Amino acid sequence: MLGHFLNTIFRVGGQRQRVTEAELLSQALNSVLSLIRFKKLKIYFGCDDMFNDLRRIINNAVSLKFASWGLIFVALNSVSVGLSAQGYPSKPITLIAPYTAGGDSDFSGRNLASVATKLMNQPLIVQNIVGASGTIGSLKVRNSTPDGYTLLISRVGSQAIVPALDSKTPYKWNDFTFISLLDLNPMVCVVKSDSPYKNMRDLLGALRSDPGKLNYATAGPGTSQHLSVEILLNAANLPSSAAAMIPYKSAGESSAALLGNQVDFVCNTMTTLAGQIKGGSMRGLMVSTPDRLKDFPDIPSSRELGLNQFEQATGWSGLFGPPGLPQDVVDKWVEVLKKVAQDPAWENANKTAGAIAAIRSPAETDQFVKQQVLLYERLGTNLGLRK
Numbered sequence: 487m488l489g490h491f492l493n494t495i496f497r498v499g500g501q502r503q504r505v506t507e508a509e510l511l512s513q514a515l516n517s518v519l520s521l522i523r524f525k526k527l528k529i530y531f532g533c534d535d536m537f538n539d540l541r542r543i544i545n546n547a548v549s550l551k552f553a554s555w556g557l558i559f560v561a562l563n564s565v566s567v568g569l570s571a572q573g574y575p576s577k578p579i580t581l582i583a584p585y586t587a588g589g590d591s592d593f594s595g596r597n598l599a600s601v602a603t604k605l606m607n608q609p610l611i612v613q614n615i616v617g618a619s620g621t622i623g624s625l626k627v628r629n630s631t632p633d634g635y636t637l638l639i640s641r642v643g644s645q646a647i648v649p650a651l652d653s654k655t656p657y658k659w660n661d662f663t664f665i666s667l668l669d670l671n672p673m674v675c676v677v678k679s680d681s682p683y684k685n686m687r688d689l690l691g692a693l694r695s696d697p698g699k700l701n702y703a704t705a706g707p708g709t710s711q712h713l714s715v716e717i718l719l720n721a722a723n724l725p726s727s728a729a730a731m732i733p734y735k736s737a738g739e740s741s742a743a744l745l746g747n748q749v750d751f752v753c754n755t756m757t758t759l760a761g762q763i764k765g766g767s768m769r770g771l772m773v774s775t776p777d778r779l780k781d782f783p784d785i786p787s788s789r790e791l792g793l794n795q796f797e798q799a800t801g802w803s804g805l806f807g808p809p810g811l812p813q814d815v816v817d818k819w820v821e822v823l824k825k826v827a828q829d830p831a832w833e834n835a836n837k838t839a840g841a842i843a844a845i846r847s848p849a850e851t852d853q854f855v856k857q858q859v860l861l862y863e864r865l866g867t868n869l870g871l872r873k
Contacts, residue, residue: 580611581638583612663808665807702732732748774798
């Protein structure tokens with residue numbers, strides 16, 4: 487589309503052998519606008535607004551006597567993005583999951599794709615781009631063309647915890663277009679099935695009686711596995727030193743460490759540990775929800791145990807786009823996600839995995855993520871983790 491516009495400009499430029507720079511620019515602009523109007527194409531930002539913006543850019547360039555084709559290119563590229571979004575989607579959509587296959591972002595992406603593919607009439611392809619605590623995949627989406635064909639399955643770690651704790655994160659938490667939350671992933675604290683700690687009271691009692699003796703596994707300092715334990719200890723009026731953190735390379739390795747008797751307990755998302763709990767290799771002691779989960783009726787809720795603060799320890803997935811995503815693309819997803827939320831297959835997959843459906847508006851998603859960032863900024867400051 488953009489190449490067609492530029493070719494039109496060059497044809498206009500060749501109509502006269504001698505033409506002033508201002509006349510050439512004016513002819514180019516009018517040619518582009520006529521082409522758009524002739525095809526009766528609707529631009530996302532409103533035709534009149536876009537036409538006025540184009541005229542302003544060209545006029546400024548002429549008045550400053552540096553009639554820049556680069557400025558025209560920028561203007562026309564904006565038009566091209568708007569035009570390409572017409573009839574969205576017209577090709578497959580890639581959902582970037584910034585963590586490993588089988589993890590929470592992968593689950594959320596594939597659960598969404600299984601339903602939204604039918605509603606979009608285009609394939610939704612989940613691609614796992616992992617590394618650097620989810621920042622590599624997130625950055626790829628942040629830097630992608632804002633046309634709606636590359637979207638992010640965002641996670642609490644990559645979109646809230648990392649930006650809150652590390653000032654060198656290559657993006658800000660709000661560098662994205664917020665489309666919606668998808669699901670919440672309650673944290674669950676578990677021990678191995680043959681552990682002597684039969685319930686949370688037993689575990690907290692052992693932590694109080696012999697501080698520092700017990701240990702727990704995480705995917706590293708500042709991860710959701712680490713911070714959830716810190717929230718648990720704080721809720722129980724215990725210091726961070728009450729339990730020793732043992733960092734591993736991934737959440738999967740931390741689970742393997744528990745099963746291999748290398749650590750005493752783990753706190754991780756229910757979606758990650760549901761299989762081991764249902765399979766009987768792990769025993770759930772507490773879940774970070776106000777009430778017990780229907781599919782895990784034997785695991786007490788944090789509110790039930792008087793540890794309400796642990797409800798803050800909740801993972802989540804969302805659907806984000808790069809900055810500048812056209813409003814019509816956002817609106818299309820809002821419409822589709824309303825139908826996804828009512829789909830029994832999508833809802834049942836969430837329940838089976840211990841996830842809670844949480845589709846929200848773009849504005850509600852923005853506020854939710856903001857509050858999450860503030861939470862982890864405070865927690866990081868208190869624990870001396872911010873850098």
